[in-house]
Amino acid sequence: MSTPQVILVDDDQQMRSSTSQALELAGVAVRTVASGVEALALAGPGFDGIVVSDIRMPQMDGMTLMARLRELDPDLPVILITGHADVQLAISAIRAGAYDFLEKPFVVQDLVTVIRRACAHRALVLDNRRLRAVAGKRDDVEARLPGRTPVMVDLRHRVRAIGASDADTLIIGPTGSGKEVVARTLHDISARASRPFVAINCAALPEQLIESDLFGHEPGAFPGAIRPRFGRFEHARGGTVLLDEIGAMPLHVQARLLRVLQERCITRLGSHDPIALDVRFVAISKTEPSALVTRGLLREDLYWRLNLAVLHIPPLAGRREDIPLLFLQLIREAAARHSLPERPANPALLADLAARDWPGNIRELRNVAERHVLGLDGVPGEEMTLARLSDRMADFERSVIAGAIAAHGGRLRPVYEALGISRKTLYDKMQRHGLDRRFIIEPDDEDHA
Incomplete structure (x- = not known):
């Protein structure tokens, strides 16, 4: 069995530290966060692990966090840690969909046992999703990306493999070769198919309002900002964002995009509050990104962040x-x-x-x-x-x-x-x-x- 992936949420720094150390000694990979907002930025439909959260926390308590997580993915296991006075609350949480709960003070080995069981359940759910995505769209992929040449057979194989995952993807190919068709296919065979597909032409973004257009804004963020506005990234929550001609995006916006890719949250203009962002990014380019980096049109760190899953679309010739x-x-x-x-x-x-x-x-x-x-x-x-x-x-x-x-x-x-x-x-x-x-x-x- 692979190492279980766990997000541990607790506003008590000492409790976070001691619990994470004990779990790591037991072979559990842990990422600790101090708030529910941070947990929401990390977990979502593609997260290959589980969440362990304290119930009593300021701003967003464990019950609210669980409800928000279930909106993103009803099959994501959430284990709640309760105080003695919260046991009845935890039982209600089980009825509402929590995977399990433990009462403080708990034995670490008991927590490890529950975590391993929850992670095995999560792995099975994700495997079933991938199998359904691949099996259910096989003929459709061939219809969208026709061709009998080895390069097209290989492309369809890679599209199915990457589409069934949740990896951010870079698509490279000449003008008119079908890059957007490939991007749309990735979305439609993924677990995000029922969620929005938002295509953004980076070369046509309004220069003066580009950050507001992408990230949204709060009232008073700039003259004329009377009411709050969702940005295009927020509109795509749970779905896929297509960044067409990524090299045309201004460098200062690329810096903000890199932060979004790393932290999976955004901050609207005029606000300091992070908003969890569960989206998959697909960037496309007609020019080799390494050449864009050399010409100073693409940040090198953004290139390497997007270079995990790459699809090359062949020219017709x-x-x-x-x-x-x-x-x-x-x-x-x-x-x-x-x-x-x-x-x-x-x-x-x-x-x-x-x-x-x-x-x-x-x-x-x-x-x-x-x-x-x-x-x-x-x-x-x-x-x-x-x-x-x-x-x-x-x-x-x-x-x-x-x-x-x-x-x-x-x-x-x-x-x-x-x-x-x-x-x-x-x-x-x-x-x-x-x-x-x-x-x-x-x-x-x-x-x-």
Whole structure:
């Protein structure tokens, strides 16, 4: 069993110190805090441990803390420590959802036993959530991030693994490659799916009111601040915040964001009271963040804080074999969107598309699919770079075969018949060009003969 993770809440410094030392000697990992507000900033739906709290505390007592924690996550175990006079209160707390309670003075080993049992329960709950998230969204992930190339298969695998966790994530990819689609997928397959998804364009934040927009403000914080206002981070509580083009965020705001990431709480403008913030941050960038750090556009400490879980989105030119299948899917989507019949795409067109560089990536390919469905001319011309004739011929042959496979729905027999080659020749060429059966959608039984 992994080391239990415990947040110990007690306003009595001596009690915190003695209890944490005893628990650590018993092999329990403890983080101590002096107030319920601090505990709320650390615990939430993704917290992989439990909370142990005293009942009698100023500002926020243990009962209130438990109620707030249950709002964030009804399955988070809370163990209450009571004085003799609070036993009836603790029994009421059990009925209200507390995991257990111990009366002072308690035997440390008794507390350790309850903690281990609560941590085992918590681990089981989180494992079940991850399994449900992965199993329940598997086909949906493939529909959102289509492609048979190894780089896309690996991307979907990583998205499922990271999505089922609660880790802050950094997504890197060129313009139009689908970074926001990946971010939204992470949210939708996570335990936060029912909570808000708040997308923030860091390049379009209002310069004069940027901190108020993100962190909120209290009345009188600045001229015109008449009533309190939630910031966009607070609006996302329990959900996911998408920070689009993180390198465009002003450096002084990046410093405040770093503090939010570390402490999981915010302070509104005009206030000194921290507010617990349970959100997952997903940052995206079209430029390698290390280059942004070198240029002084991204704080290095913020980069390393976000660099825990990283997803690289490939350019379309880096997965040419996916272009024909992706184009056919975009045609279907465009036809449905415009209530028009699908216009077929012949193998020559698909081969031509697969040979292009697509600087605008999926966004550019989608525009071409729209024009194709609407019956407009518009597969844009591109100048081909000079290359060896043999390489260009090989690339063309590979594109033609990949396009034919996609056009015939993955059935190989009509492919080699249409191309006027034997079955063995087709298999040899597929092997030479790395076109294996990832492209086959509905294999013809005769092709296995």
